[in-house]
Amino acid sequence: MVESGQPAPLFSSEYYQDPYPTFAWLRENSPVHEFRFPVGDVRMWIVTRYEDVRTVLSDSRFSSEGGRWGNEEFKQAGLVSGAGSVLEEAVTVVDPPAHTRLRRLAMSTFTPRRVEEWRGIVRRLVTSTLDRCAERGRFDVMEDYAGVVSAGVMGEILGFRIERHQELVETLAKVFPSDPALMRYVPEGMAKICEYAERLVEEKRRNAGEDLTSALIRAEEAGDQLSKKELVAMVAAMILAGSDTIRAFVGNAVLALLDRPDQARLLRERPELAGSAVEEFLRFEGALSTVLFRLTTEDLDLAGTKLPAGSPVIAAILSANRDPLRFAEPDRLDITRTGTRHLGLGHGLHNCLGAALARLEGEIAIPALFERFPGLVPATPREEIRYIESWAMRRVVRLPVEVAEDGPVSAAAGPSA
């Protein structure tokens, strides 16, 4: 297919703006591909086919514990997630038995009743945010809509006092910068998130409420509870994994619909498609292009490629979700698509802990924008819409839109062809 063309090198500026030709070339020519990671020039492998990505995420010989299994080169380069902070032992980066214990205690708080309450929180925040966007007439989907909703929902769910919400939005912007020049502020932002989490845990210990933080404090399985340190790590991990990802996801979905007015119209006309639409948005362009590093615990063979013990492996879920061996016409967005499960929320042991919240926010926030503003159009030339340069997160920098004065152009038209 792409035999002759030289695709953009991995993690180059050109790749970040359009990684799909690179993924297509890799799936075809080098599905378990050795390369050097730009940070620390570390030798690693990237896996791009659906089948192989699933193997990496479900086979216990690919560990998430970088500090334990990673080779020296990997550790020296400072690539161990959360190293030196409470996040070192967060649920995202530990394997069983520690993982089982943490995940079980966390999941015990996600009761159906609580998830229903979240639905109310999301609806309310979406409505009030849309009201403010309507007053503006012209706004940035990333900053004025998706960012406000995602940070607001997380703040409210965890029980932050409302006056701290804006602070949370600003700190999250520091941790997940759009501009590579601002990378140096990441550690400072990260420390702040851990500090917020710690203060929140202390506050809720003194004064428990109905929020998730209080529920985590109370959570118990057979006499076992989370320690203070584990609580702080859990809350910090939730803030980090559960706000900017949602912002990215909502932004990508909105852009996909702006690019394809027929799909936007279909979603407006058939609101019952929201569930399958969200699955398709997660497949088509979810928040992450790759998941966190996996490290091989022994010498092994993956689809014919030998990997020595301690090797860092990157599983490219965005590429897996566009694998033509698994999905018919993978580059086409079809909100009525059914069949093969996507890997947009990961797979296996570390599949998204907050999947229920992600789906809920997507099902409410994405259709609501197009329902409120049927004539929503981009307010900037398409080529000016840029993606951030992050190896793991896939998110547009800014997505300026405006509300057309006359409402939907297609108001009088029948169903789409």
Place this chain on the structure above:
Amino acid sequence: MKALLWIDRRMCLGTGLCEAMSPELFVLADDNLAQVIERHLHDDDRVELARSVAECCPSGAIVVSAEAHARASEEGTGS
């Protein structure tokens, strides 16, 4: 303690968490949904293991039930 283990396949999303946590009890079948390998659990360790996986399942599709209670609800699920 004895228990019966099964998957409510209408709820399963095929996330593979159960297979990754406990390949001796669960497997993802050809249709990408989970299937149990061992249906009747006879010892406490197995039951406890199944319970901990069930409590981690993101879609709540795994059911661990005491044998006696299980009979009725088992009808019709056909996993």
